[in-house]
Amino acid sequence: MSRTVRIVDIVDGTAVDGPGLRTSIYTAGCAHCCPECHNRHTWPFDSGRDMTVQELLEQVERNGFNVTFSGGDPMYQAAALAPLAAEIRSRGYNVWCYTGFTFEELARMPEATEFMRHIDVLVDGPFIASRRRDGLHFRGSDNQRILDLPASLAAGHAVELARYAGM
Numbered sequence: 799m800s801r802t803v804r805i806v807d808i809v810d811g812t813a814v815d816g817p818g819l820r821t822s823i824y825t826a827g828c829a830h831c832c833p834e835c836h837n838r839h840t841w842p843f844d845s846g847r848d849m850t851v852q853e854l855l856e857q858v859e860r861n862g863f864n865v866t867f868s869g870g871d872p873m874y875q876a877a878a879l880a881p882l883a884a885e886i887r888s889r890g891y892n893v894w895c896y897t898g899f900t901f902e903e904l905a906r907m908p909e910a911t912e913f914m915r916h917i918d919v920l921v922d923g924p925f926i927a928s929r930r931r932d933g934l935h936f937r938g939s940d941n942q943r944i945l946d947l948p949a950s951l952a953a954g955h956a957v958e959l960a961r962y963a964g965m
């Protein structure tokens with residue numbers, strides 16, 4: 799638990815990054831460079847500050863909310879985040895994660911695949927401004943999918959979470 803993660807921000811109790819109030823952890827670094835990205839300040843991999851996995855775990859426990867990883871793109875720090883996500887879930891919280899990669903791309907990356915084993919829901923794919931539309935739940939453009947990760951990993955292909963499919 800002494801590993802560090804580069805963190806840009808933590809929001810204690812947000813309602814926009816998944817259902818219910820959540821602790822949202824925004825990691826540093828993104829190379830997807832989606833046009834019209836709202837989080838450009840998170841693109842540099844040296845932005846923010848280092849936090850240990852233990853410090854992050856303590857903040858999650860203090861808040862008592864389910865957890866979302868966003869960024870930046872958390873998948874660039876998958877090796878450090880996998881044991882944190884595993885510990886968070888073992889304490890009864892569910893874990894969502896946003897990424898600019900697709901599930902199919904991540905499934906070819908060993909560290910990302912290990913991280914995915916400890917995530918409940920993955921919102922995948924880049925933000926595409928021309929595919930933004932009103933009424934989307936928890937995502938910016940309609941190419942992004944809200945995936946049931948345990949079901950996706952078991953099936954070997956992306957499985958959308960039924961309650962958000964088409965929303």
Ligand code: SF4
Nearest residue numbers: 828831832835898925
């Ligand atoms: S993946 Fe997210 S943080 Fe990265 S450029 Fe795209 S919208 Fe911005």
